[in-house]
Amino acid sequence: MTLFPKVNTQRVADQVSDFFLCDDFEHPRNYSRIVRRANVIMGLTGDSGDVTGIRGSAPGNVAENRLIENDEYYRAEIVVKQAINACSTRSRIILTERYVNHSKVWMIQRLINLTGNDSYQKADRLARLEFADAIDAVKDKFLVSDELIPSFLKEEESRMKTGREQDEK
Numbered sequence: 001m002t003l004f005p006k007v008n009t010q011r012v013a014d015q016v017s018d019f020f021l022c023d024d025f026e027h028p029r030n031y032s033r034i035v036r037r038a039n040v041i042m043g044l045t046g047d048s049g050d051v052t053g054i055r056g057s058a059p060g061n062v063a064e065n066r067l068i069e070n071d072e073y074y075r076a077e078i079v080v081k082q083a084i085n086a087c088s089t090r091s092r093i094i095l096t097e098r099y100v101n102h103s104k105v106w107m108i109q110r111l112i113n114l115t116g117n118d119s120y121q122k123a124d125r126l127a128r129l130e131f132a133d134a135i136d137a138v139k140d141k142f143l144v145s146d147e148l149i150p151s152f153l154k155e156e157e158s159r160m161k162t163g164r165e166q167d168e169k
Helices: 009-021 031-041 062-085 089-100 105-111 117-142 152-168
Strands: none
Touching: 009 089, 009 117, 009 152, 031 062, 062 089, 062 117, 089 105, 089 117, 105 117, 117 152
């Protein structure tokens, strides 16, 4: 076991991009889904349909049930925000603007004073790798499962070990 295992950095960076940008059922572990489900816990689901603003009574404690069902999504949203904040300033801006706010690349380049597409691509890749590195520690702290947020580096490390074992056989 090594302290700094080798990983396929391009694959890890691509997985982070998919986590933030792919919002479909083929990628069930994605940031958009976490935000949607976390908003349910906060009651930001829309109009009740009642002009009085008073909802009809429902059996049981609906607010408590909603809280229990979506608590992990709420914690997962906090985990993503804290992992982004743990990154360097430039990476934090890229992650927030590009992957959370979906800003245009040229706007982000202006914010971080980068000229040229190549330098932006390098900075973007570094930001995704920093996020992958930070997310595991924060996930463990908040007890968020791998079913919601993948362990980008741990999955890559196990993939590399499996590949080495197959090469040895």
